[in-house]
Amino acid sequence: MSSIPADLRYTSDHEYVKPTSDPSVVLVGITDYAQGELGDIVYLELPKAGASFGAHASFGTVEAVKAVSDLFCPIAGEVLEVNTRLDGEPALANSDPYGDGWMIKMKVNPADVAALMDAAAYTKHLG
Numbered sequence: 001m002s003s004i005p006a007d008l009r010y011t012s013d014h015e016y017v018k019p020t021s022d023p024s025v026v027l028v029g030i031t032d033y034a035q036g037e038l039g040d041i042v043y044l045e046l047p048k049a050g051a052s053f054g055a056h057a058s059f060g061t062v063e064a065v066k067a068v069s070d071l072f073c074p075i076a077g078e079v080l081e082v083n084t085r086l087d088g089e090p091a092l093a094n095s096d097p098y099g100d101g102w103m104i105k106m107k108v109n110p111a112d113v114a115a116l117m118d119a120a121a122y123t124k125h126l127g
Contacts, residue, residue, distance in 0.1 A: 002033035004123055005098055009116035012125060013072040018102065023110040027102040028074060030093060033126060038064035041093045044086050046103055052078045059104065074116060077108035
């Protein structure tokens with residue numbers, strides 16, 4: 001069974017949004033379910049800080065042993081920071097997707113975060 005933390009918000013594309021101490025700043029990454037489906041992640045292509053994306057826009061790619069997949073922005077916003085640890089340790093997205101495996105930090109509209117699925121809705125989405 002995949003780990004689905006109750007304090008996060010989720011998309012149907014299996015990305016999560018994790019709140020920070022600032023309601024307008026969030027961390028974005030792929031869910032435990034997504035990393036499990038992908039298999040061993042070997043490379044991530046992520047945007048540069050300062051890039052802006054609309055909701056559902058592709059913000060990068062994840063390359064795993066099984067497949068290459070697009071990463072979709074859960075909500076509109078501006079990239080404040082990229083997790084550079086993933087350059088040398090892409091497997092962090094497998095081993096700790098909700099912790100050290102986060103991908104981008106974004107400035108967003110907090111109301112957009114509230115519109116995403118909560119843990120119960122995401123659990124139901126997974127079936």
